[in-house]
Amino acid sequence: MKAVRLNGYGGHEVLELAEVDDPQPGPEDLLVDVISAALNRADIVQRTGGYPDPRRRKGDTSPEIPGMEYAGTVAAVGDRVVGWSVGDAVMGIESGGCYAEQLVTHHRLALPVPPGLDVSVAAAVPEVFITAWDALVVQGGLTSGRWALIHAGASGVGTAGIQIAKAIGARVAVTCSQGKMDACEGLGADLVLERSPADWPAALQAGLAERGNTVGVDTVLDVVGGAEADRNLRVVRPKGTIVQVGLMGGGAVEVNLGLLLAKRVRWVGTVLRSRPLEEKAAISRRFADEVLPLFSSGELRPVIDRRFPLADVAAAHAHMEADANVGKILLDVR
């Protein structure tokens, strides 16, 4: 089959479209014909050598195939698989291997493409909607009536997070660059703030106060870190939760822990990729129950910025690195 593999680590030149061996499904796996894959920021970090595929065994020198989410159709099912048939529309998250015409996935990780969602856009769903929902709702405790703050509101995770917050009856403030503020408002954000170096904490507090909230936000979903870390502690309410999902702005931070104590804040770090199979399967099943129906009812929809053919993967990476996208960047595999 054709796949994009990493010929070493580095710039776009290491992304190499090549003929590779077909993947072999085990007895609990699905073999998937991939229709499209979606890009994630972690793909860039993986390409430059900072985030190798955690499934690789020591001494494995075969080239890594990047790509952490996909949508397609089931091409074959292992002997012990139940609940899936050849031809089913499927989507999901993997630790790598999605920039390819075929992949294998454990059947308990695979998600059905919900009725009403076109499989050609479904690759834009799993990573960002699971990440945003897990961070806001499962770990962040967001409920109806409460306020979320989401940094990088126009990012994939941000656009998913805004929709999820609104769908469950919560209210949501976001930060983003000036050029993306309209897009965030269009998705339903209640308060759209220009990101740092603007003084967004003051603007947030003023906006919350106008809406009757003088205590702060209940849940922060932060993919930025860096200088935002200390500001998050300032704007979160007593007993609130900060869920740290990424560190696009840097991981070495200076913070005032006095606020962590006085407000009794929970600050939780999270990643999906390194979780063990049983945790990934559990969160996938719960996501299927609680969130996928909202795609069929139209309350949630994938936000797609642009699509590239698989052969143009270098251009797709460059587009993500330019940081001008609103929502997801897809690779059409077939």
Next chain:
Amino acid sequence: MKAVRLNGYGGHEVLELAEVDDPQPGPEDLLVDVISAALNRADIVQRTGGYPDPRRRKGDTSPEIPGMEYAGTVAAVGDRVVGWSVGDAVMGIESGGCYAEQLVTHHRLALPVPPGLDVSVAAAVPEVFITAWDALVVQGGLTSGRWALIHAGASGVGTAGIQIAKAIGARVAVTCSQGKMDACEGLGADLVLERSPADWPAALQAGLAERGNTVGVDTVLDVVGGAEADRNLRVVRPKGTIVQVGLMGGGAVEVNLGLLLAKRVRWVGTVLRSRPLEEKAAISRRFADEVLPLFSSGELRPVIDRRFPLADVAAAHAHMEADANVGKILLDVR
């Protein structure tokens, strides 16, 4: 009645033994004849003006009476109080007011002095054992078989934490100054490490490895903060919890959030004093059920460093500030 009140904020000279009005119990309160009160570090901060009694109303200019925990006997019960009688031995935590011959407390906050524990030492129990148990077990998820790391192992909270960890079947590593290492070992700590600037993380990891633990500690109870914050992130295991109970080493810290993310750490700030009544009552009831029986059975015992008469409160504060104590410092009120 006689009480120690703050005549302004500042040094020991503001601690003034004086005749003050008797406290008046409401219908849900107990009136307590205080036998002894215990010192807490927060008393020092309160004395110097950094931690005023949160129960004071705006504009209240009456002198603050410090003191956050006590033991004594019930002198009177309000009309709506059930479960308490005059003469009962009682102990508990208050937001202030314990450096006094009498105090009033809500009956749902009061704890019975458990059978077998002398009321003359009981004031050394509530604050540190509730704090250590709440941090390690309730918020930190410590269970049998798991490892705790407790900073300042010879402090009041530290000596309580070591005993609680051992009593529930957990294992415990502590840091402390060199002169207090024997005391920590005597209380049952499995690993005793000299505190910073010594390289305790390396010593901890070596000690854990000898005992078959190569992943790190499950729960960190930290009253220090400062330079220890980043080290905590280094030694905590994946999905572990850091409970930040104090900041004796400073609150402005530099940390590497990459570890928070990669290990999916929960970092929780906590204080007891500012909690609302219903939370304090709930944790007091649960503590009475789960922890007080361990005092009667002898698995837990208060660790008392030294006792001072109430009139020598300035000397007691000086003794705490000298940082040479192992366990609690008590004030004998009558």
